[in-house]
Amino acid sequence: MISTLRNAWKIPDLRKRMLFTLAMLFIFRLGANIPAPFIDKKLIANLFNTDSGSVLELFNLMSGGAFKRFTIFALGVYPYITSSIIFQLLTIAIPSLERLAKEGEAGRKKIAQYTRYGTVVFALIQAVGLTLGLFRNALTNNTFLGKFTVILVLTAGTAFLMWLGEQITDKGIGNGISLIIFAGIVTKIPQDIYTVSTLYVTGGISIIALILFVALLLAVVTGVVGIQEGQRRIPVQYAKRVVGRKMYGGQSTHIPLKVLMAGVIPVIFSTSILQFLPTLTMFWPNSGFANFVTEYFTIRGTVGIWIYSLLNFILILGFTYFYTMIQFNPVEYSNNLKQYGGFIPGIRPGKPTSEFLSKVLNRITFIGAVALALIATIPLLVNTQSGITLSFSGTSLLIVVGVALETVKQIEAQMQMRHYKGFLK
Structure with a gap:
């Protein structure tokens, strides 16, 4: 990077x-x-x-x-x-x-x-x-x-x-x-570092709890990088065709289906949806409705932390599938392959190809969606149950790592477009 x-x-x-x-x-x-x-x-x-x-x-x-x-x-x-x-x-x-x-x-x-x-x-x-x-x-x-x-x-x-x-x-x-x-x-990172340091110095957390918490953060970063970079490469072969005296096609390539095409967008969307009810409480602060929402639909409630985590998990799954379907249309991709003489070895062009792509896409998207939901939810639970109250964990860590990776990829793409060889390894 x-x-x-x-x-x-x-x-x-x-x-x-x-x-x-x-x-x-x-x-x-x-x-x-x-x-x-x-x-x-x-x-x-x-x-x-x-x-x-x-x-x-x-x-x-x-x-x-x-x-x-x-x-x-x-x-x-x-x-x-x-x-x-x-x-x-x-x-x-x-x-x-x-x-x-x-x-x-x-x-x-x-x-x-x-x-x-x-x-x-x-x-x-x-x-x-x-x-x-x-x-x-x-x-x-x-x-x-x-x-x-x-x-x-x-x-x-x-x-x-x-x-x-x-x-x-x-x-x-x-x-x-x-x-x-x-x-x-x-x-917010400097403030969180200061908070953790103060907690450790004053005896608010033990050295073991601190080490485990840091290890969890590193595991989240590693997990995000892993699912962002993971992909399933589906081989594609192009048929040979003769035009005049020249032969075209015949080369082999692949379709890179990313495990997590949606990136961190599902996490951002899920967080926004879950803040809808707390936003409504702004109109009626200190009311029975506000107290109910705080207890049952926010991470501050005894019951709410579990309901919030479950809803967060489900919404991330749903938005991951939704956003992936927007980005990659198996039917359209299959038709384009057929139009340009491409085919997946062992799979007939047309509808069988689109069905195969849909099947593979659903499987890897499920893995990516579950991993993303777990990475977003588990640190949230650990954060609230361990007593280490940090703003920078869970969802925020996912967003930071995901945005950093996507931005670097865009820089690499810009460099490739300009044909600067030797810069990318």
């Missing part, structure tokens, strides 16, 4: 893209420290020290601490993720959107536009919930203009982050939204 980054830096175009990405992430971190107006930050900090505030720690983690400090980027990119999930599901359910998705680049741009509109709507709803609900006592200006200003600033902050992510994707390196989440999580 270090070698790839060093060699990419030597290429002027890639260096420009990398610098642009770093500049955009710097702007994100800068905005994450600009406070929203008319808010008493001390009251919000006190709220996070109570049980009700702990429910919102995941929002704070994904926003890089902006949520707890209630800055202009307090909502983060969660409204965008929610909007993306909904429109991807609607693409399958609504025929008109399905036709748009199949129209190529023009159709995808139209769906992306709808997703932006949805992001603003969800950001507005969440901003209203925070301003008039959970954090209403923290308002220093209770006039209509004061409330409207706070809601407008929070909504505009999310819209700006969405634009920032799209700029990174278009002009930088990697997926912009994923890198913004990545940057937010990474900023």
Whole structure:
């Protein structure tokens, strides 16, 4: 990875893209420290020290601490993720959107536009919930203009982050939204290291517990790299054909079916869905509904940690299959093979090929989905049961490692496109 980054830096175009990405992430971190107006930050900090505030720690983690400090980027990119999930599901359910998705680049741009509109709507709803609900006592200006200003600033902050992510994707390196989440999580690492060190020095945890916890984190990193890099190579043979005096085809290649085509997207989607009910409690804080949700549907509840973990496991399985089916269509791939004279040895072209690809894809996707769900869930349970309260574990570790791998792969792909031989090993 270090070698790839060093060699990419030597290429002027890639260096420009990398610098642009770093500049955009710097702007994100800068905005994450600009406070929203008319808010008493001390009251919000006190709220996070109570049980009700702990429910919102995941929002704070994904926003890089902006949520707890209630800055202009307090909502983060969660409204965008929610909007993306909904429109991807609607693409399958609504025929008109399905036709748009199949129209190529023009159709995808139209769906992306709808997703932006949805992001603003969800950001507005969440901003209203925070301003008039959970954090209403923290308002220093209770006039209509004061409330409207706070809601407008929070909504505009999310819209700006969405634009920032799209700029990174278009002009930088990697997926912009994923890198913004990545940057937010990474900023919590120094604080977590300090927390663990303090716990060890004060006797809060034993040396054995600390070693086991670090070993688990290393195992999670190894597991993520393993399932991200694992693939099943299906051999493909192209038939020979004579055109004039020249012979074409006859070469052998393979179809690389990745064990985890969906990457860390299912984890992000699952986390967003599971935060829906806690988000609703922002409208009715300290109510019976809020207490019920906290106890049974968040990791802070005695029963909730197990329900949350089970739902997280199931949702990751479902989203892994869903996202894999979007990325790889066995029928379409089979037709393309047949059109160009390719076939899988021992499998007839056409429907038998698509059925074979579907069978193999389902098997390896199941392995990848279960592994991904376990890697996301087990550290969460260990984290809550061991007494080591860290923000950087489980889901966040998955996202960080996954985004880092995907970004390096995109850099390698950019280098290959430019035909710089000798850089990749």
